[in-house]
Amino acid sequence: MRKRLLAVASGGGHWEQLAIISQSFDKFDVLYATTLPGLPEKSGLAPSVLVTDANRDRPLQMLLCAKDIAGVILKFRPNIIISTGAAPGFIALLFGKMLGAKVIWVDSVANSEQLSLSGKLASRFADRVLTQWQHLAGQSKSQYMGGVL
Amino acid sequence: MAAPGWPKQIPIHGWRPLILLTVGTQLPFDRLVSALDDLTGRFGLDVYGQVGISTVKPKNFPSVQNIAAQDFDQKFRSADVIVAHAGIGTVLSAQKYRKPIILFPRKASLGEHRNEHQTATCNQLENRPGIYVAWTESDLERLVADRASLKAASTDDVAAGRGSFVSNLRDYLEQL
Numbered sequence: 661m662r663k664r665l666l667a668v669a670s671g672g673g674h675w676e677q678l679a680i681i682s683q684s685f686d687k688f689d690v691l692y693a694t695t696l697p698g699l700p701e702k703s704g705l706a707p708s709v710l711v712t713d714a715n716r717d718r719p720l721q722m723l724l725c726a727k728d729i730a731g732v733i734l735k736f737r738p739n740i741i742i743s744t745g746a747a748p749g750f751i752a753l754l755f756g757k758m759l760g761a762k763v764i765w766v767d768s769v770a771n772s773e774q775l776s777l778s779g780k781l782a783s784r785f786a787d788r789v790l791t792q793w794q795h796l797a798g799q800s801k802s803q804y805m806g807g808v809l
Numbered sequence: 810m811a812a813p814g815w816p817k818q819i820p821i822h823g824w825r826p827l828i829l830l831t832v833g834t835q836l837p838f839d840r841l842v843s844a845l846d847d848l849t850g851r852f853g854l855d856v857y858g859q860v861g862i863s864t865v866k867p868k869n870f871p872s873v874q875n876i877a878a879q880d881f882d883q884k885f886r887s888a889d890v891i892v893a894h895a896g897i898g899t900v901l902s903a904q905k906y907r908k909p910i911i912l913f914p915r916k917a918s919l920g921e922h923r924n925e926h927q928t929a930t931c932n933q934l935e936n937r938p939g940i941y942v943a944w945t946e947s948d949l950e951r952l953v954a955d956r957a958s959l960k961a962a963s964t965d966d967v968a969a970g971r972g973s974f975v976s977n978l979r980d981y982l983e984q985l
Contacts, residue, residue, distance in 0.1 A: 665982070672834070673898035680901070680971055684979035698878045740985055762985050770897045773929040788981070792974070793933070805981065806974025809900065809934065 662689040666738035666756070668729075668749040670713060671696030674768060677744040679703040680808045681766065691736050693729070695748060714747045726751050733759060744768060750778040757785050765789045767802065769809050775800050828956065829888035829908075830858040833896045834875050837863040838921060841913045844946045845892060846870065848953050856892075857884065890956045892949070895927035895934075895942075904939065904967045909959035911952045913943045938962040 665688035669678035675694050682690070682705055692700050692708040700708035709732055714725035729752045733741075741756035742764040743749025753763040765782035767775050769792040775783070783789045783800035791797055792807030830845055832838035842858065842865045849856050849869040858872035866872070876884050885891075885906040893899040895914040903910035914931045915921035935942040939962030943949035952959070 663985075673896055673901070676898045676901040681975060681978055684975045684982060686979070687983055702878055702881070740982065742982075764982075768897065770926055770930060772933045773926065787985075790978075805977035806971065808971045808974060809897075809937070 662687065663739040664689045664691070664736060665740045665742065666691050666693065666733065666736055666752065666761075668693045668711075668741065668743040668752040670694065670746045670748055671699055673770060674745045674749070675699050675703070677766070677769060677808050678742075679705060681742075681744070688740070691732070691738070693732055693748070693752070711748050714751070716747065722747065722751075726755075730755055733761075740764070742766065745776065745778060747778065750782060753782055753786055762787045767791050767796075769793070769807050772796070775802055827855040827889045828857070828953070829884055829891050830856055830860070830870075830872070831876070831891065831893045831899055832859065832861050832863060833894055833899070834861050836915070836922060837861060838894055838915060839863050839865040840919065840921065840946075841892075841894065842867055842872075844913070844949055845953075848950055852954070854953065857888070859884075890953075890959055892953070895930045897930070900934065900940065904962055907939075907961040907964070909939050909941065909956075909961045911941045911943050911949065911959070913949055938966040 665685055667678055667690055669675040671694055692705050693711050695713035697710060711728035712724040714722040725748050733755050738761050740762045741752050743752055744766045745768050753765060756763045763786050765779055765786045767779040772793050779789055780800045789802040791802040791804055794804045797804035832841055842860050842863045846867040846869050856870035858867055858870055859876050860872045885902055888908055891903045891908050891910040895912040912931050914927035917925045931942045934940045941952050943952055
């Protein structure tokens with residue numbers, strides 16, 4: 661029985677990074693979650709679900725996003741959750757951890773001076789936080805395994 | 810007005826947008842739009858622009874607010890050089906379509922982004938194959954003038970960077 665892996669990323673650069681690292685998911689039963697219609701199709705990734713986008717500045721959106729993410733996790737019951745950001749991915753890791761999944765935060769390659777705020781917060785509970793910059797390894801217990809650039 | 814049933818853009822043999830400008834969808838970037846508009850007026854460049862919510866509208870080249878998902882592939886394919894803000898998604902697209910990219914970072918000090926991460930990105934990526942950084946309008950002018958000599962990253966360059974990440978991550982996930 662293959663393990664279930666939920667892969668979450670917001671539209672834009674976060675999604676493009678997830679699409680690249682999706683090559684490492686080939687032994688898993690994968691479900692992709694993103695915020696922009698058409699993205700998974702464009703990247704040739706399936707199956708997928710759409711969730712409401714959110715950021716720190718918009719609390720109502722954040723609630724709707726949290727509701728969507730909770731629904732996806734309760735239905736799919738992932739063994740592993742991985743996200744390249746941003747807020748929806750963080751919420752997914754938080755809920756996933758509470759439900760016993762292994763959760764991995766891949767900090768965006770855009771963060772080359774310090775870990776993102778989400779990455780720093782995720783380091784308090786995530787099974788692993790990965791930075792994509794060697795010189796940031798160790799910050800907030802992050803590790804470096806390489807990067808998409 | 811185009812006759813009913815006609816495509817919105819009539820492909821003309823031999824014409825292609827040599828430079829694709831893209832500034833992302835979330836924030837305006839008037840400084841870059843204006844700079845490239847000025848260069849286009851002075852040098853007669855072929856440019857197609859995605860200007861997002863910039864308040865400046867280019868006078869010297871056609872532009873759209875956002876490139877529709879179904880047009881994205883064609884716009885990137887037909888471009889020879891990408892001129893862009895230092896967004897990671899755009900850098901990855903330039904690599905995917907094997908186009909040289911000129912990055913013009915947004916500055917938080919000028920209100921162009923929330924923090925200076927685009928400057929940090931450019932510091933890290935400058936001198937990588939296929940990536941050129943225009944720190945100033947005059948750098949942009951020099952690089953655009955020199956556009957025929959700009960080279961894209963090779964597939965080997967791109968694969969070398971991400972290959973070990975993907976295989977390390979695969980190994981890690983499979984032992985979880």
